[in-house]
Amino acid sequence: MAQSSHAIKKSVTIDADVLSALDPERTANLSATVNESLRLVAVLDKERRLVESWEAEQGRPFTDEELRPYIELILTAEVRNGVRTRSASPSAKAS
């Protein structure tokens, strides 16, 4: 999310089918797209490492029973947000 002031140049190979499946605005600035994508991967990796460290600390993984209420909370917020966004969009108001 946050922008870094330090950047390094790397040569990478991207599968053609992946590249062609991207929206044009993403390929227009491929470096930005790669940065955004890797930033997301980095965040998810950090989250995973955190969870693994907590699970190691408690000597067992989180159970489905423990996570279920929180997953429901997150998904409920997303559904409510989606409904709000849709009802606020001009197309929804026009219909």
Added chain:
Amino acid sequence: MAGPRGRRRRLHDITVVATVDTGWVVAAEENVTAARRLIAAFAHLGRMLVVPPIVVVEARQRSASLGAVDDILAQLEGEPHTPADGRRASDLLREAGKQAPAQGILPSTRIHTIGTADALVAAMAERLGGIVYTADPQHMEWLRDAGAQITVQPGSRLSARHNGRSPSA
């Protein structure tokens, strides 16, 4: 492609991003087990939980133990405020103030009660997709009523007084 307020598409266009306010962080500090489970659930779903700088300031000011609150803050992704956030927060506060007399409240009182920090959180949440987690929804609801395009998610499962609703560790 320009997104909201002229920005390029960012991570919140790829995955769901939720913003937390100061009350959420303080509640998380008081109920670490619940906070860890919520963050684990976010990781499980591949979502992001972000903390604005103003929340870092407030949470560290309010906390009795800097080590404990820093542990929570370290688990969240940082996201900088922008000048546009500042302008938006100001507009939201002004509008919330205008709405206050209808409820018998002075505009300045309502603006002071909400505070700059929550207005900045609402502005950032709006920019990042709209979801904001809070332990005390009232301020965010006033800002939403003032026009903030946000979905206020009470984080009651983090609150110690509601702790009995979820299994303990």
